[in-house]
Amino acid sequence: MNSIALVGAVPLLRTHSTGNPCAAVTTAENFAIDCRNLSYSVKTRQGKLIPILDDCSLSIPSGQFWMLLGPNGCGKSTLLKILGGLLNPSGGFLRVNKPRSFVFQNPDHQVVMPTVEADVAFGLGKFNLTDNEVTSRVAKALDSVGMYEYLRKPVQTLSGGQKQRVAIAGALAEACKVLLLDELTSFLDENDQVGVIRAVKSSLASSKGTTALWVTHRLEELEYADGAIYMENGRIVLQGNALRITDFVEAQQASYIKQINS
Ligand SMILES: Nc1ncnc2c1ncn2[C@@H]1O[C@H](COP(=O)(O)OP(=O)(O)OP(=O)(O)O)[C@@H](O)[C@H]1O
Numbered sequence: 001m002n003s004i005a006l007v008g009a010v011p012l013l014r015t016h017s018t019g020n021p022c023a024a025v026t027t028a029e030n031f032a033i034d035c036r037n038l039s040y041s042v043k044t045r046q047g048k049l050i051p052i053l054d055d056c057s058l059s060i061p062s063g064q065f066w067m068l069l070g071p072n073g074c075g076k077s078t079l080l081k082i083l084g085g086l087l088n089p090s091g092g093f094l095r096v097n098k099p100r101s102f103v104f105q106n107p108d109h110q111v112v113m114p115t116v117e118a119d120v121a122f123g124l125g126k127f128n129l130t131d132n133e134v135t136s137r138v139a140k141a142l143d144s145v146g147m148y149e150y151l152r153k154p155v156q157t158l159s160g161g162q163k164q165r166v167a168i169a170g171a172l173a174e175a176c177k178v179l180l181l182d183e184l185t186s187f188l189d190e191n192d193q194v195g196v197i198r199a200v201k202s203s204l205a206s207s208k209g210t211t212a213l214w215v216t217h218r219l220e221e222l223e224y225a226d227g228a229i230y231m232e233n234g235r236i237v238l239q240g241n242a243l244r245i246t247d248f249v250e251a252q253q254a255s256y257i258k259q260i261n262s
Pocket residue numbers: 042050052070071072073074075076077078079
């Protein structure tokens with residue numbers, strides 16, 4: 001049975017590098033995402049436990065844009081799904097601000113209504129809002145991702161990056177506190193890639209403390225991040241300063257290329 005155990009009070013923790021020279025010390029309550037010693041295993045038909053995540057601890061301050069990187073199969077999507085509540089951890093402590101929203105790699109799985117406006121409004125049905133409130137939330141969310149002028153456009157006329165931005169607007173319209181984004185730019189060209197990253201950044205800037213965690217394979221995207229996490233083999237190897245992680249991954253790639261060439 002899956003269980004989430006509390007592993008004790010989290011002491012005062014120093015913030016990770018944020019690019020903000022004023023950032024000093026952050027209490028555990030200021031973290032939008034805070035987990036300690038998370039593990040996740042799956043059971044084979046023969047009853048054998050296969051560990052996927054092991055002893056993962058991470059803390060992401062509220063209002064920041066963080067990236068999660070690592071080689072194929074290291075556990076990034078599994079960790080993101082646990083943070084999004086789509087999977088239960090096998091053990092460890094987990095706290096994620098709510099509501100939280102998950103945006104998937106393929107926007108065609110998420111952007112399903114005929115027009116942009118209808119799609120962003122789709123998730124608001126559960127909130128018992130007036131028509132005016134829905135209109136205002138949709139407009140604000142689309143504006144924050146730079147898509148307001150597309151309000152009345154049919155979704156099938158949008159590019160991949162524009163659909164991603166509509167999917168993000170849908171999450172923002174629901175006033176999510178944590179946005180979990182899984183490899184959104186994998187199939188996008190460079191223009192759309194930067195457009196989607198900028199849309200996330202500007203939506204965080206215009207929100208009240210929304211936090212985003214962005215899974216990517218693209219090292220060059222780290223320049224937009226307030227902080228980053230690097231995983232290998234189901235474990236978190238490094239977290240904090242995005243520049244430090246860029247250096248670490250570049251050094252690893254250089255050593256790999258050297259090995260191949262030797
Ligand atoms: N339900 C499952 N049963 C068996 N193995 C699983 C299951 N879910 C994940 N895995 C394995 O766990 C590992 C981590 O998978 P995950 O999709 O989280 O990695 P990832 O870092 O997101 O990979 P990628 O970069 O390729 O998307 C992989 O080896 C995967 O095959």
